[in-house]
Amino acid sequence: MSAHTESAATTPLLVAEGLTVLHGQLAALRDVSISVNAGEIFAVVGANGAGKSTLLRTLAGLHRPASGVVRVDGVDITTHATDQRVRQGVVLVPEGRRLFPSMTIEENLLVGAANGRRGEWNLDRVYDLFSWMRDRRKEKTSHLSGGEQQVVALGRALVANPRVLLLDEISLGLAPVIVQRIYQTLPSIAGGDMAVLVVEQDVTQAMRVAARFQCLLEGRTTLAGRPQDHTTEEIEAAYFGFGGLGSAAAS
Numbered sequence: 001m002s003a004h005t006e007s008a009a010t011t012p013l014l015v016a017e018g019l020t021v022l023h024g025q026l027a028a029l030r031d032v033s034i035s036v037n038a039g040e041i042f043a044v045v046g047a048n049g050a051g052k053s054t055l056l057r058t059l060a061g062l063h064r065p066a067s068g069v070v071r072v073d074g075v076d077i078t079t080h081a082t083d084q085r086v087r088q089g090v091v092l093v094p095e096g097r098r099l100f101p102s103m104t105i106e107e108n109l110l111v112g113a114a115n116g117r118r119g120e121w122n123l124d125r126v127y128d129l130f131s132w133m134r135d136r137r138k139e140k141t142s143h144l145s146g147g148e149q150q151v152v153a154l155g156r157a158l159v160a161n162p163r164v165l166l167l168d169e170i171s172l173g174l175a176p177v178i179v180q181r182i183y184q185t186l187p188s189i190a191g192g193d194m195a196v197l198v199v200e201q202d203v204t205q206a207m208r209v210a211a212r213f214q215c216l217l218e219g220r221t222t223l224a225g226r227p228q229d230h231t232t233e234e235i236e237a238a239y240f241g242f243g244g245l246g247s248a249a250a251s
Ligand SMILES: Nc1ncnc2c1ncn2[C@@H]1O[C@H](COP(=O)(O)OP(=O)(O)O)[C@@H](O)[C@H]1O
Pocket: 023, 024, 026, 028, 046, 047, 048, 049, 050, 051, 052, 053, 054, 055
């Protein structure tokens, strides 16, 4: 394992500075910076189209920024390919899970393990955390519910032994009780060396587990800090881009 123990809590593990990302003419991110510490759960929130997925995909190496830099542990990985970043511990659970539907649960996990780093996470540890998966490991993932698929996607990322786990809208399309159950596992997953960066449209759930957050609006950071230091009104204003009127939607 790495030598980062004492200093890990204060040295940012993941740093992005001044990211501008273009989709054709559109600047999906404009001068966005973010810094995530080891062991931390960090939330990025924002409305549909705010640039959340673009940010995660850029951190994972799926988009090349027009300007800006991404560092892990001080190492500039801005030009590194996705597979290389996975081996460096930057692992994305993409929006919409993207499992291999014709493969079994176990085969999906094995793909994650094969592409990842060595470390304390393996199939057994994932099966210990989500015991239903062990019993059903020979089932094709296309037979699973959305919530079950999301958990398998999370497991597939964990067996790659991420240092920075990027979760893109894990709550999308899932019943609140399922979302809550998945979120309840995050504190036991994060910690030690691993940082978890959750991206959500649904502010409530993400804010509950996150030590710090950042709000995006139309590709820009509009608010950042610790959830308890900001009122619902402030967060709504940052989320919607105006004060007061959105009071029913983001709480
Ligand atoms: N591959 C793409 N090509 C063109 N435009 C894109 C692409 N991906 C995202 N966008 C646009 O970039 C903006 C940010 O999208 P996205 O990062 O998916 O936001 P979010 O995840 O917050 O909903 C949106 O306006 C979206 O339509």
